[in-house]
Amino acid sequence: MIGHNARMADSKENQTTGASPSELQWYALRTRSRHERVVNQQLISNGFETFLPTLTETHRWSDRKKVVEVPLFSGYTFVRFTYSHEERIRVLRSHGAVGLVGVQGAGVPIPDSQIDDIRKLLTNKIPLRKHGFLRIGQRVRIRGGALDGLEGILVAENGDRSLVISVDPIQRSLSIRVEGYEVEPV
Numbered sequence: 001m002i003g004h005n006a007r008m009a010d011s012k013e014n015q016t017t018g019a020s021p022s023e024l025q026w027y028a029l030r031t032r033s034r035h036e037r038v039v040n041q042q043l044i045s046n047g048f049e050t051f052l053p054t055l056t057e058t059h060r061w062s063d064r065k066k067v068v069e070v071p072l073f074s075g076y077t078f079v080r081f082t083y084s085h086e087e088r089i090r091v092l093r094s095h096g097a098v099g100l101v102g103v104q105g106a107g108v109p110i111p112d113s114q115i116d117d118i119r120k121l122l123t124n125k126i127p128l129r130k131h132g133f134l135r136i137g138q139r140v141r142i143r144g145g146a147l148d149g150l151e152g153i154l155v156a157e158n159g160d161r162s163l164v165i166s167v168d169p170i171q172r173s174l175s176i177r178v179e180g181y182e183v184e185p186v
Contacts, residue, residue, distance in 0.1 A: 026079070029097055
């Protein structure tokens with residue numbers, strides 16, 4: 001990864017409904033493979049505020065190198081609108097749109113703070129890389145280093161991520177800090 005960027009269309013009001021910013025909410029929209037930019041551009045053309053976070057990566061082939069901009073979350077773009085049946089249909093009519101992320105495609109609002117956090121990271125060019133989603137309490141495995149292959153439960157205490165290794169038959173556990181280690185879900 002070399003850098004990152006963010007594509008978004010800023011507007012204070014949803015142009016089609018005249019909604020105030022407090023009524024607008026962010027939603028994740030699933031797209032067909034490699035259709036993120038097409039869907040994003042169509043939504044902008046239809047007056048929606050969008051956010052398509054991207055990374056700049058260097059792709060290497062046997063005969064050349066090329067710097068390309070790729071979506072941070074492949075298969076997804078974010079759209080902000082006031083939820084109604086009519087607006088949902090307008091969003092889903094974009095060529096390449098698959099559905100809103102949520103129960104039965106209804107869409108679950110994403111807190112503004114989560115979108116703002118991603119924007120802040122990209123704007124400040126903080127080094128980052130894609131990582132699988134991990135939840136506290138999830139069983140994970142350490143990848144690489146002296147602890148390669150070690151499995152346990154991911155926990156957080158006072159902001160530190162730790163791995164709890166348990167010996168089930170004797171009901172005893174140990175805890176180690178996993179900051180600096182790459183972990184993956186089991």
